[in-house]
Amino acid sequence: MKASTAAPVGQEAIQAKGWLRAHRFLILRRLSQAVFLALFLLGPWFGLWWVTGTLAGSRSFGVLPLTDPLVALQSLVAGHWPAATALIGAGIVLVTYALIGGRVYCSWVCPINPVTDAAHWLHDRLGLHKGWQPKRQTRLWLLGAVLAVSALTGTIAWETVNPITMLHRGLVFGMGFAWALVGLVFVFDLLVARRGWCGHLCPVGAFYGLLGQRSLLRVSAARRAACDDCMDCFAVCPENRVIAPALRGKDGDTPLILSPDCTNCGRCIDVCSVDVFAFTHRFDTHVEDPSPPRPRTAADQAA
Template identity: 45%
Template sequence: MMTNIIKKNRYLILRRTIQIGLLILFGGANWWGWKFLMGNYSSAYVLETFYLADPHAVLQTFAAGFVMSADAIIGAVIVLVFYALIAGRSFCSWVCPINMITDLATWMRKKWKLTKKESFFTFSRKTRYWVLGLGILLSPIVGVAAFEVINPITMLHRGIIFGFGMGWAVIAGLFLFDLLVVEYGWCGHLCPLGAFYSATSRFSLIKVKHDVEKCTMCMKCFGVCHEEQVLHIVGEKSGFIKDECSNCGRCVEVCDDNALKFSIYNYKI
């Protein structure tokens, strides 16, 4: 029984371990002077040897009219290449701390049976691409990386590590938005960073593969997926789950028929 629960949530447990572990490492750098991982999700100094940087932030800064130093640019390239060629949009469900907040909202939404009908309004999931474009466009106009000044991801990190100030209100607002206003509102409709990684990781190696022969059309995967539109091939044809899939692996876990599993992307299909 217990082993079954673990097996049915293995990726979830792993994801939460990584997400919380990263927060502890970031926190340790500030609270106890650990040198494993200094910084935050915008840029991190790893083991005092090299930097990682958020390619979206570096891009906005470039648009605003400042070319960052080599440390940040190389760091951004490392991150971009990792997600674009290997891990896909996995930042969103394996690294980003906001994911835990919005997942909690989703969980409560389901618990309280707040279905889509309870949404005040709905809007397109493509909105995030407009937000992405708008952010890049606004950066040179306002003379600062436009998304970074309102970025709830780094705001949450700052809140946990350095103290919230009024920042908690933004996070609470985001949680309530996902809980009461729009299902998967932030991560699935608005966040430009998710849009950025979706757009750049189309050809990443790690993807979920669907085997239509094994599928019994139980629809469990649709019940857990945060980006349902990516499952359009399920029950229809075999292939890879693409587009906005964040490789969270929930569908793989809940599938009782072994019809969905992590695989290496075959470029020929």
């Protein structure tokens, strides 16, 4: 085993770049999630109604409507034509995530993400086995089931059990059953399936993954020739199967991570001590050549 592989995950990056730079995108994601959550809580908690509603549907400053397009789609298949403002709001959100990457929602906005990340952290600290790993397509089947149930019942079915919505309602009106539901997600990821909820089951993540298939924002392994095989990027990536095609690609293969399952969380960028990864756009396919060998000096020859 290489020394770099045996070292704790991210340790090399901390030594090479410093703790702050080795955690910058993680910190920014937590701030982003906290800000989005705080905007919704300012009204009921402090009377500052800048944003009303939840992530399912909201209005900002009394003007800008935003609607979760999955909620709008459930409403349509249930036979209920949404109001014009709801359709406009869904269109705004749909275009935004289609451009920047659908599953950016999962890593930068969704309040359940810190819960599942905490479960994964504890899972690793306890040295537990990865457990049951549902197939990738499971969340797509669940997404189809959500739409089918909505059509059959004439309701926006998923919102009755959506942990995201339940967490929002719980923080505003008192947690009650919401605590139990969020706790079940945590326990599921901790004891049943490592990264099971977001990575394999959540129909919201499946929907946003489909939405962002042609998105502009991408992570690139443009400096893949510098990779020292420490494996830290695979250890921290919530969807680590998306890394290999870009990182291990042959000459002529794109260095871009093009899988819609990528959440653009930036952790691979954080933990890479040799800066293999970077954010870019989907048309940036350049691959940097390996650094030329350092010329041998007289001191080297003497040694």
